[in-house]
Amino acid sequence: xxxxxxxxxxxxxxxxxxxxxxxxxxxxxxxxxxxxxxxxxxxxxxxxxxxxxxxxxxxxxxxxxxxxxxxxxxxxxxxxxxxxxxxxxxxxxxxxxxxxxxxxxxxxxxxxxxxxxxxxxxxxxxxxxxxxxxxxxxxxxxxxxxxxxxxxxxxxxxxxxxxxxxxxxxxxxxxxxxxxxxxxxxxxxxxxxxxxxxxxxxxxxxxxxxxxxxxxxxxxxxxxxxxxxxxxxxxxxxxxxxxxxxxxxxxxxxxxxxxxxxxxxxxxxxxxxxxxxxxxxxxxxxxxxxxxxxxxxxxxxxxxxxxxxxxxxxxxxxxxxxxxxxxxxxxxxxxxxxxxxxxxxxxxxxxxxxxxxxxxxxxxxxxxxxxxxxxxxxxxxxxxxxxxxxxxxxxxxxxxxxxxxxxxxxxxxxxxxxxxxxxxxxxxxxxxxxxxxxxxxxxxxxxxxxxxxxxxxxxxxxxxxxxxxxxxxxxxxxxxxxxxxxxxxxxxxxxxxxxxxxxxxxxxxxxxxxxxxxxxxxxxxxxxxxxxxxxxxxxxxxxxxxxxxxxxxxxxxxxxxxxxxxxxxxxxxxxxxxxxxxxxxxxxxxxxxxxxxxxxxxxxxxxxxxxxxxxxxxx
Ligand code: GP9
Ligand code: MN
Numbered sequence: 001x002x003x004x005x006x007x008x009x010x011x012x013x014x015x016x017x018x019x020x021x022x023x024x025x026x027x028x029x030x031x032x033x034x035x036x037x038x039x040x041x042x043x044x045x046x047x048x049x050x051x052x053x054x055x056x057x058x059x060x061x062x063x064x065x066x067x068x069x070x071x072x073x074x075x076x077x078x079x080x081x082x083x084x085x086x087x088x089x090x091x092x093x094x095x096x097x098x099x100x101x102x103x104x105x106x107x108x109x110x111x112x113x114x115x116x117x118x119x120x121x122x123x124x125x126x127x128x129x130x131x132x133x134x135x136x137x138x139x140x141x142x143x144x145x146x147x148x149x150x151x152x153x154x155x156x157x158x159x160x161x162x163x164x165x166x167x168x169x170x171x172x173x174x175x176x177x178x179x180x181x182x183x184x185x186x187x188x189x190x191x192x193x194x195x196x197x198x199x200x201x202x203x204x205x206x207x208x209x210x211x212x213x214x215x216x217x218x219x220x221x222x223x224x225x226x227x228x229x230x231x232x233x234x235x236x237x238x239x240x241x242x243x244x245x246x247x248x249x250x251x252x253x254x255x256x257x258x259x260x261x262x263x264x265x266x267x268x269x270x271x272x273x274x275x276x277x278x279x280x281x282x283x284x285x286x287x288x289x290x291x292x293x294x295x296x297x298x299x300x301x302x303x304x305x306x307x308x309x310x311x312x313x314x315x316x317x318x319x320x321x322x323x324x325x326x327x328x329x330x331x332x333x334x335x336x337x338x339x340x341x342x343x344x345x346x347x348x349x350x351x352x353x354x355x356x357x358x359x360x361x362x363x364x365x366x367x368x369x370x371x372x373x374x375x376x377x378x379x380x381x382x383x384x385x386x387x388x389x390x391x392x393x394x395x396x397x398x399x400x401x402x403x404x405x406x407x408x409x410x411x412x413x414x415x416x417x418x419x420x421x422x423x424x425x426x427x428x429x430x431x432x433x434x435x436x437x438x439x440x441x442x443x444x445x446x447x448x449x450x451x452x453x454x455x456x457x458x459x460x461x462x463x464x465x466x467x468x469x470x471x472x473x474x475x476x477x478x479x480x481x482x483x484x485x486x487x488x489x490x491x492x493x494x495x496x497x498x499x500x501x502x503x504x505x506x507x508x509x510x511x512x513x514x515x516x517x518x519x520x521x522x523x524x525x526x527x528x529x530x531x532x533x534x535x536x537x538x539x540x541x542x543x544x545x546x547x548x549x550x551x552x553x554x555x556x557x558x559x560x561x562x563x564x565x566x567x568x569x570x571x572x573x574x575x576x577x578x579x580x581x582x583x584x585x586x587x588x589x590x591x592x593x594x595x596x597x598x599x600x601x602x603x604x605x606x607x608x609x610x611x612x613x614x615x616x617x618x619x
Contacts, residue, residue, distance in 0.1 A: 008149050010067065011055065017127060018051040018074055019044075022081060022191065025124075029085050030094075031475060032187040033571075039187065042167050046190025049160030051077070054192060056157055059150045071131045077192065082124045084191055089116045090411065091291070092474035094182045094194065097202040098311020099291060112378075115412040164189070181559055182310075201310065205607055209317075212608025220601045220610065224540055227594075229552060231526060231545035237533025239506060243462035244329075244528070245453075246403040248297065249442065250410050251472025254283065254499035255485065256439050264422045266436050269447035270466070270501065278509035282502035282546065286520040289470040290558035294405065295348040297469040297521055302326060302357050304525035304541035306558060306602040313606055314353045321612035323539045325525045327358025329401050332534045336360055336397040340389050341405040342368045342380035363392055377414040382406045382445035390452055398461075408445070409438040409472065429480035435472055460507050465528065467521065468500025492575045495561055495568050518563050519546050520555040540611065542602055556595040564591060 023044050026032065034040050054077050058070035087095045090112065168175055168188035175188055176197065185194045256266045257274070265271055274281040289296035292312025299313050300306060302324040307313050329335035338361040345351040345364035354362050365379065374384040385406065393402065408415070413434035421440045425433040446466075453459040473481060478489040487493065502519075504527075522543035529536060530545050544551060553565035561570035567588055568575045574588035575581065605611065 008153075011058075011070065011153065014070060014074055015048070015051045015055050018055065018077055019048040021124075022047040022051060022077070025081055025085065026186065026191060030088055030183070030186060030191075031092075032183060034187070038167070038171065042164060042171060042188055043190065045160060045164045045167065046188070046193060049157060049164050050190050050192035052153065052157040053161060056150075056153055059153060068135060071135060074131070075128065078124060078128075080195060081191060082121070085121075085124070086113070086116050089476070091293075092476055093291060094186055094191070096182070096198050096291065096310040098308075098316045101311075101315060112412055161193070164193070198310065205316070208604075208607040209609060212604075212610060212613060214613055216604055216608060217610045217613050220540060220605060221614070223597070223601060224542065228526075228541065229544040229548040229550040231530040232547040232549060235545075235547050236530055236535075239463045239531040240533035241333075241399050242532070243399050243458070244335075244401040244532070245462055245464045246301070246401070247446070247464065247466045248294065248403065248405045249466060249468045249501070250294070250406045250408070251435075251470065252409060252439060252442070252468035252500060253471055253473065253497060254285070254468070254501050255497060256436070257283075257501050261422055261425055261436055266422065266440055267443045269443045269450075270503065273450075273466075273503060273505060274514070275512065276505070277512055278506040279512050280504040280506075281514045282504075282517075282519055283499070283514055284516050284518045284563075285467070285500060285502040286498050286518075286555050286557060286563065287468060287470045287500045288520045288522055288556065288558050292348070294469045295350070295353070296558070297467075298403075298405075300521040301467070301524045304522050304543040305605060306522065306542065306556075306599055308603060308606060309558065309599070312348060314349045317606050317609070318349055318352045318356050320356065320606065320609040321615055322356055322358075323536070323611060324357040325528060326401060326403075328529065328534055328536060329532065330358055330360070332536075333532060334399070336400045337402075338363065338392075338396060338400060339403045339405070340385070340392070341403075341407075342370065342385045342388075343378065343405075343407060363389065367392070376408065376416060376419075377412065378407050378410050380407065381419070382408040382442050383448060386445055386449035387452070390456060393453075393458060394456060405469075406442055406445070409435075409442045411472065413438040413472075415441055425484070427480040427483050429477050432473055432477050432480035432484065439472075462507065463531070464503070464505040464507075465524070466501065466503040466505070467524070468502075470500070471498060473497070490580070491571045491573065492568055492580050495557070495563060495570050498557060515546065517546075517551055518553045518555050518565055519551070520557075522555075538614065540605055540614070542598055554591065554594070556598055558599070560592075560595055560599065562591055562595045567591070569595075 026043060026047065027034070032043070034043065055070055055073050057073050058066045061069040084094055087093065172184060172188055175184065182194070185197060189197060258271050259266055273279055287297060288300055288306060290307045290309060292299065292307045292314055295312045295314040296307035303322055308316060326337040330337050337359045339354060339359050340363045341350070342365050345362060345366070351362065351364070368380055368385065368388050370380045374381055386404070389404070396402065411431065413431060415434065415437050419441050420437050421444055422437060425436050427433055450459065453462070475494055481497070482489045489497070520543070523546050524543070526541050526544050527546040530547070554562065556562045561568070566577055567583070568577060569588040569592060573582045574585045576583040
């Protein structure tokens with residue numbers, strides 16, 4: 001007779017195995033920055049509590065099926081764990097439910113996924129063959145788990161989880177109410193309870209859309225009116241009627257600008273452009289993206305609102321009403337609006353979202369000739385992308401607003417030898433070494449694009465906005481980064497590394513200026529609308545004109561960190577920018593409150609689709 005029995009010892013053995021695996025994977029894979037024994041204990045407790053909890057599903061199965069269900073629950077937990085490991089290696093972040101709905105995106109990671117899997121990953125599943133043997137083995141029916149033990153196990157799971165919750169709350173008050181930071185949640189609740197929390201948040205989000213009310217709009221409009229600076233009147237309309245080139249520079253961070261490797265510039269073209277007449281370079285400009293990466297940067301730039309704390313707004317709220325820059329330019333200034341991006345049009349849900357943002361035309365992979373020869377990594381190489389866009393540009397009705405999203409400088413930063421304008425760097429970190437070569441390649445592609453635009457007569461009557469979409473080198477590469485920058489990468493430096501270049505170039509203008517005021521992607525919409533002479537009365541914008549004479553020195557990042565002219569707050573510490581060291585936290589508190597409030601308002605607008613409500617109130 002082949003019957004698998006299920007004993008209390010089986011249960012505890014497997015629970016402890018899952019707990020140990022979860023604990024060590026969390027410690028070694030996720031950079032949780034455990035700073036004390038208590039924090040380690042909390043993580044262990046959470047791993048044990050949730051392991052027991054997940055596996056106790058088996059206790060409710062029929063006696064003869066219990067062992068099988070137990071193994072499947074174990075497998076389920078392992079898949080969650082490993083899924084997060086892969087996701088973390090790429091995004092330095094944890095999976096959320098909205099991200100799971102982006103499975104089309106996850107699949108599209110394609111070659112990048114292979115870069116993320118290592119042979120040693122087989123160890124994640126090392127115990128599964130043993131379980132299989134175990135299941136096949138002929139085991140007697142003795143010691144089948146007794147019903148009263150079932151109650152005890154569940155009671156133990158509950159005690160473990162509530163103790164975990166209690167200690168987590170002691171360690172980090174407001175943990176569950178301030179969910180900016182997924183790392184903090186995983187650190188204190190463990191990976192499995194984090195997912196339960198994420199599920200609850202997701203359901204709440206769905207509910208909020210259904211119950212949004214008008215009072216929220218009034219409060220937010222009042223806040224925006226009271227706190228935002230007036231745009232610079234002197235610059236109103238100076239670029240009226242010009243074509244606009246908005247160029248998103250993939251994964252481009254400011255630290256490469258004006259820097260060299262072995263005596264060779266990494267971005268010679270950008271460096272020259274920054275020195276050219278008619279250029280304003282913003283050296284303290286930050287990306288403000290979250291999990292939505294490029295799509296978040298697009299969202300922020302278009303709407304002057306923040307992306308969401310979890311998932312990508314491109315996926316979760318593409319049916320909302322937006323007052324995007326594209327649609328305002330179209331309606332108020334007669335612009336033709338187009339996006340160029342040589343990738344699958346449904347990637348990041350762009351085809352749907354671009355409709356909501358009011359674009360007239362999306363030139364996607366279908367509009368480009370993409371061959372094995374002219375593509376690398378994620379698709380069409382940037383130089384070909386720009387080159388093949390020229391004939392389309394020539395046909396566009398003018399004035400146009402054209403957005404270009406580059407691709408070659410994307411992880412894993414692959415490049416064929418013939419496209420290397422500088423050699424790879426020489427640290428032990430291949431990703432960082434290659435990054436410089438792909439940034440350099442992108443720079444060359446931009447140079448040629450500008451030359452072609454000049455030849456085609458598309459340069460003079462246009463303005464150019466070039467911005468980095470988000471970081472390219474995550475904290476997982478701190479070691480090599482610290483070697484490159486010749487300083488330790490502290491949390492303070494990590495925030496500095498979130499600077500991305502912003503270059504505004506106005507052909508025919510005389511002035512050249514480097515602007516050092518602290519600013520972010522959220523400021524682009526009000527800035528450009530002012531320069532293009534479009535005034536908007538009834539809108540919710542969280543940014544303000546970069547040229548405003550009253551411009552506040554304050555930028556909020558999506559994880560709740562913020563930067564002022566004097567301070568940086570991140571990881572719950574307030575740093576003095578002069579010393580780069582933590583200082584009295586109370587100095588940062590008023591800003592922290594503002595940051596929380598503003599992010600919350602922006603989330604409310606999106607979750608509640610409040611611009612629709614605003615439109616209904618002011619038809
Ligand atoms: C791909 C491009 C890159 O279409 O948006 O995506 P990212 O991973 O940077 O968000
Ligand atoms: Mn990107």
